[in-house]
Amino acid sequence: MTTTTPASDQAADQTADVLGFDDIMGRIRAFAPRIQERVREIEDQRRLPADLVEGLRECGVFRAAMPAEWGGPELSSVEQIQLIEELGKADGSVAWCAMIGMDSGIYAGFLAPHVAREVYPRLDMITAGMVLPVGQAHAVDGGFRLDGYWRFGSGCTHADWLVGGCAPYHDGQPVLGPEGTPIWLLALMPPSAVTIEDTWHTTGLAGTGSNDYSVRGLFVPAERVFSFYRPFRDAPIHRGNGADTITRKMSGVPLGVARAAIDYVYELAEGRVDYPDTPWKKSRRIRIAVAECEMRLAAARSAVYSSVEAQWKRLVANEPFTRQERAAAALARYHAFRTARDITQTLYDVVGGDSVYRDKTPLDRHLRDTTTACQHFAGKNQIIELAGQLLLGEEPDIPLI
Numbered sequence: 001m002t003t004t005t006p007a008s009d010q011a012a013d014q015t016a017d018v019l020g021f022d023d024i025m026g027r028i029r030a031f032a033p034r035i036q037e038r039v040r041e042i043e044d045q046r047r048l049p050a051d052l053v054e055g056l057r058e059c060g061v062f063r064a065a066m067p068a069e070w071g072g073p074e075l076s077s078v079e080q081i082q083l084i085e086e087l088g089k090a091d092g093s094v095a096w097c098a099m100i101g102m103d104s105g106i107y108a109g110f111l112a113p114h115v116a117r118e119v120y121p122r123l124d125m126i127t128a129g130m131v132l133p134v135g136q137a138h139a140v141d142g143g144f145r146l147d148g149y150w151r152f153g154s155g156c157t158h159a160d161w162l163v164g165g166c167a168p169y170h171d172g173q174p175v176l177g178p179e180g181t182p183i184w185l186l187a188l189m190p191p192s193a194v195t196i197e198d199t200w201h202t203t204g205l206a207g208t209g210s211n212d213y214s215v216r217g218l219f220v221p222a223e224r225v226f227s228f229y230r231p232f233r234d235a236p237i238h239r240g241n242g243a244d245t246i247t248r249k250m251s252g253v254p255l256g257v258a259r260a261a262i263d264y265v266y267e268l269a270e271g272r273v274d275y276p277d278t279p280w281k282k283s284r285r286i287r288i289a290v291a292e293c294e295m296r297l298a299a300a301r302s303a304v305y306s307s308v309e310a311q312w313k314r315l316v317a318n319e320p321f322t323r324q325e326r327a328a329a330a331l332a333r334y335h336a337f338r339t340a341r342d343i344t345q346t347l348y349d350v351v352g353g354d355s356v357y358r359d360k361t362p363l364d365r366h367l368r369d370t371t372t373a374c375q376h377f378a379g380k381n382q383i384i385e386l387a388g389q390l391l392l393g394e395e396p397d398i399p400l401i
Helices: 021-036 039-045 050-059 077-090 092-101 104-108 113-119 242-247 252-269 284-316 323-356 363-373 382-391
Strands: 127-140 143-153 161-170 185-189 195-197 211-221
Touching (some): 021 039, 050 092, 143 161, 252 284, 252 363
16 A cells, blocks of 8 residues: 655646636647647556646646636536547546546635635646545544545546545434434545555556545644535635536537547558459448447537536526536436446447557557546446436436436
8 A cells, every 4th residue: 555645746737727618628729739639648558747747737727716816717517528528538547637637626616715715726736536425424523533545536547635525423323304314514634645556457547546545643734624515615616516517518528539539540541452353332231330320429528528518507696506407417428427438438349450459559548548437436337326316306326417
């Protein structure tokens, strides 16, 4: 087992200028070739190389949700998806880590303002970790003594802060809310105080460094323990359930990877010939395959953006989501994950034997990444049942939908 220290504990803010959506997107597009040159290294290291993390900081990726009053862009959920989707075209692991890391600005809105500024003195800081309440927060003077073991800590190898979902305990007993249900809290912890275990040996998304991490008897001051249901900022991005806010943008990863897979086949089609002498551009097999993949991706992408745009309008108007809107967004997200996997599998089969070589085509990586992504809660079949509960007028027990 090893421990880590904050990736930029002493680093100055490298992008002190005010950046908007177009600025960050332009920097991402300029940076993408550097990412693509390093995809094998990213997988082999099973984490993002430090210089690529710093490059993402310089792009302004991690400040995407930072408050406008701090000089941050405070981008909408739709804009965040677009940034992640663009990174997904370059590499799924990089896009996944960016999607997780830009949650810093979201967490900032659930902390008291002075605490948020102490925790995030710079805009381009990274927060990682699992939010589900599997840890225990035992009340003590001035805060909580935290015991917990969390899995899937994507980005924990380069984070400035780690978050851990937990349930409060008092005198060894769980503290329940007014309705007799468990209370959900989150605690911010410095990576230097957390034990990170080298567990991330996986099929796909290998470069995300999604290791397990744990603490035992760690004191966390009360001001760094917060609830997704009690925001301090009244802004669209902090209205409603904060857990929904951090999952709303996840679809950008599979959408970007699927786009990259299709574009790769277009590149091959420029010069490839089927045995014995049929150019791919004239092949019925290839024409049908790329058209069907474009059709699937367009439908999935449209569902994601239309459902998130509908939610964002509600947030701007400070209105609650309808059950249908919540279900639509969750189903669109699930569909994006599954469709991306189907598209990459289709194109993997279209290309054939060359697809199995890691260094010959990107399709092997794309298929492994989308397969692993579908094992995240957002892409699991359970979403279908939970969405059905909403559509039938019942409230799911799990707060991530």
